[in-house]
Amino acid sequence: MTEWVVETRDLTKRYGNVVAVDRLNLRVAPGEVFGMLGPNGSGKTTTILMLLGLTEPTSGIVRVMGLDPARRPLSVKARVGYIPDQVGFYDDLTARENLIYIAKLNGIPRADAYRRIDEVLERMGLTEVADRPVATYSRGMRQRLGVAEVLLKRPALIIMDEPTLGLDPEAARDFLGIIRDLKAQGITILIASHLLHQVQAVCDRVGLFHRGQMVLEGTVEQLARQVLAGGYRVHVETAGTPSSILEALRRVPDVTKVEQTGPDRYVVEGHRDLRGEVARAVVEVGGYLRSLHLEEPSLDDVYARYFQEVEHGGGS
Amino acid sequence: MAAEVEVRRVREGSPWTGLWAVVTKEMADYLTGVRMQILEALIVLTAAGTVFAAAENLRTTVGQDRFLFLRLFTVQYEPLPAFVGFLAFLVPLIAIALTFDTVNGEFNRRTMSRVLAQPIYRDALLFGKFLAGLFTLALVLMAIWLLVFGLGLVRLGVPPGGEEVARSLWFLLATVFYGGVWMALALLFSVQFRQPATAALSAIAVWLFFAVFWSMIANLLASVLFPMRYGLVQEVLAQSQAALTLARFSPITLYTEIALALLTPSVRAFGLLLPMQLEGWILGAPLPLRQSLLLVWPQLTGLIAITVLLFAVSYISFQRQEIRA
Numbered sequence: 001m002t003e004w005v006v007e008t009r010d011l012t013k014r015y016g017n018v019v020a021v022d023r024l025n026l027r028v029a030p031g032e033v034f035g036m037l038g039p040n041g042s043g044k045t046t047t048i049l050m051l052l053g054l055t056e057p058t059s060g061i062v063r064v065m066g067l068d069p070a071r072r073p074l075s076v077k078a079r080v081g082y083i084p085d086q087v088g089f090y091d092d093l094t095a096r097e098n099l100i101y102i103a104k105l106n107g108i109p110r111a112d113a114y115r116r117i118d119e120v121l122e123r124m125g126l127t128e129v130a131d132r133p134v135a136t137y138s139r140g141m142r143q144r145l146g147v148a149e150v151l152l153k154r155p156a157l158i159i160m161d162e163p164t165l166g167l168d169p170e171a172a173r174d175f176l177g178i179i180r181d182l183k184a185q186g187i188t189i190l191i192a193s194h195l196l197h198q199v200q201a202v203c204d205r206v207g208l209f210h211r212g213q214m215v216l217e218g219t220v221e222q223l224a225r226q227v228l229a230g231g232y233r234v235h236v237e238t239a240g241t242p243s244s245i246l247e248a249l250r251r252v253p254d255v256t257k258v259e260q261t262g263p264d265r266y267v268v269e270g271h272r273d274l275r276g277e278v279a280r281a282v283v284e285v286g287g288y289l290r291s292l293h294l295e296e297p298s299l300d301d302v303y304a305r306y307f308q309e310v311e312h313g314g315g316s
Numbered sequence: 317m318a319a320e321v322e323v324r325r326v327r328e329g330s331p332w333t334g335l336w337a338v339v340t341k342e343m344a345d346y347l348t349g350v351r352m353q354i355l356e357a358l359i360v361l362t363a364a365g366t367v368f369a370a371a372e373n374l375r376t377t378v379g380q381d382r383f384l385f386l387r388l389f390t391v392q393y394e395p396l397p398a399f400v401g402f403l404a405f406l407v408p409l410i411a412i413a414l415t416f417d418t419v420n421g422e423f424n425r426r427t428m429s430r431v432l433a434q435p436i437y438r439d440a441l442l443f444g445k446f447l448a449g450l451f452t453l454a455l456v457l458m459a460i461w462l463l464v465f466g467l468g469l470v471r472l473g474v475p476p477g478g479e480e481v482a483r484s485l486w487f488l489l490a491t492v493f494y495g496g497v498w499m500a501l502a503l504l505f506s507v508q509f510r511q512p513a514t515a516a517l518s519a520i521a522v523w524l525f526f527a528v529f530w531s532m533i534a535n536l537l538a539s540v541l542f543p544m545r546y547g548l549v550q551e552v553l554a555q556s557q558a559a560l561t562l563a564r565f566s567p568i569t570l571y572t573e574i575a576l577a578l579l580t581p582s583v584r585a586f587g588l589l590l591p592m593q594l595e596g597w598i599l600g601a602p603l604p605l606r607q608s609l610l611l612v613w614p615q616l617t618g619l620i621a622i623t624v625l626l627f628a629v630s631y632i633s634f635q636r637q638e639i640r641a
Contacts, residue, residue: 045640049429054639071328071329073327074333074436074437075328077434077436080433082429082433083430083496084429084430086632088426088430089427101341104337105334105436146430
């Protein structure tokens with residue numbers, strides 16, 4: 001058996017009649033960045049709480065680094081860093097004081113703690129503001145302080161709940177950079193989010209959550225192939241095109257669908273990258289090709305398409 | 317996998333891991349907070365005022381009383397009430413003010429899940445918060461106790477006797493536990509209610525109920541349950557006994573009795589007594605400390621029991637709480 005960092009078997013959590021997590025089988029390999037996607041209330045946070053031993057599962061098995069969080073919570077929590085949704089700090093304390101408290105709770109010896117605190121503050125670029133009360137911090141700084149805090153205990157796994165929610169675009173981009181750094185350092189990361197662009201940008205694999213179940217799992221490309229049926233979409237912009245262009249595009253081999261999206265704008269769908277063929281077709285009918293752009297399969301599409309299908313098809 | 321399921325039901329490690337980290341952090345918060353500074357100013361002012369007035373009053377009788385220092389706590393000098401009366405009134409207020417937002421505040425600041433994601437148990441967090449409150453209260457009361465003795469030394473010009481010190485230290489301990497009752501109550505509400513304002517108001521409502529209404533209700537109930545039909549002595553006794561028993565459900569009554577017996581050594585019993593029960597008593601003569609302690613032992617253990625009980629209820633409810641924020 002491979003040593004998974006996170007492994008659940010038929011993990012189930014019920015609140016009365018409501019099933020929050022339904023027979024979940026989740027596996028995260030060492031060093032991987034795994035994204036848990038899904039709308040609010042799809043069981044992501046409940047799963048995280050069970051991984052941390054903060055909530056007891058109704059049934060099923062959870063292993064975090066081979067340990068059962070319900071029985072060995074201290075060992076698990078000593079090695080897992082958790083950055084909750086909208087991470088909160090003691091506002092009237094400084095960043096350093098907040099970290100000292102966490103270091104004490106982790107039982108890190110004092111001299112070592114001070115050294116580590118300087119180190120993580122430096123790493124997160126917070127050294128200059130370390131002695132200011134956290135109340136004065138921006139959302140992005142708080143999020144970075146959250147990372148500094150979990151790095152204090154030198155974790156093997158970091159779990160982040162909606163890490164980029166509410167960050168401005170620049171802070172979000174910075175934060176994604178931090179996640180990549182952590183990955184480069186060999187830390188396994190589990191991200192729960194519904195911000196698809198950002199998840200797509202950093203995750204190795206994603207799992208799509210729906211009503212407590214993980215309905216799809218794999219790399220973004222795998223999901224795209226599965227859900228979008230291998231849809232490669234080419235956006236074409238032309239100038240002075242004759243009316244026959246639509247016909248010409250349809251005649252290109254392997255094209256499944258051609259759509260006019262505006263004056264001189266077309267979208268061509270096919271099973272593979274058809275940019276070359278499309279370019280030739282435009283030129284051959286005497287049109288000027290202005291731009292040609294292949295749309296990467298995006299999680300947005302996968303997500304939208306999947307939930308569309310679920311709603312229309314009554315679950316699949 | 318099934319074979320791997322651990323049958324062990326024992327929890328790993330000690331439930332008190334991280335307890336002292338919580339205690340020191342919370343105490344630092346309490347002691348530096350504005351709230352605490354206001355309360356300290358309030359209680360120091362009342363202590364200084366009442367004790368100063370009492371000392372002025374007692375200066376005239378120096379040398380006639382064996383327990384002069386204890387009288388500093390109990391003598392009232394119109395229009396000020398006695399210092400003990402002030403404590404009975406102020407200590408619940410301080411205790412409630414310290415703890416009413418200690419647990420729900422963590423939820424509202426969204427620090428709860430982050431703290432519980434550290435390698436500690438919930439036990440350590442809740443107990444640490446409670447202990448920190450109790451230590452803070454003890455610290456403040458100790459300072460006031462020293463202030464009273466210092467003022468007494470300066471104004472009265474005689475040193476306190478050993479028994480006076482011992483009695484007032486026992487009184488100090490009782491006051492800490494009296495505060496503990498209200499602190500545990502506020503802690504319970506702070507676990508139960510997500511809004512700190514609701515928790516504070518509920519705790520103050522309970523305190524007001526016992527401070528203002530309970531003695532009236534106790535008397536009323538006693539007269540309903542044991543009505544005076546023929547005006548017999550037995551009836552009078554039964555009614556007053558019932559009223560006293562009912563009144564003792566209030567921690568304020570328990571505390572007042574403890575204060576009375578410890579600070580006034582000549583007190584030998586509470587409630588109504590028949591002349592024949594007084595046979596053989598040397599009225600007005602002080603009891604030794606051991607006897608006074610025996611007299612209030614039930615009240616003292618009662619206060620501690622209420623504290624433990626309330627804490628246990630909040631503990632259970634906190635253990636079952638869903639940690640989402």
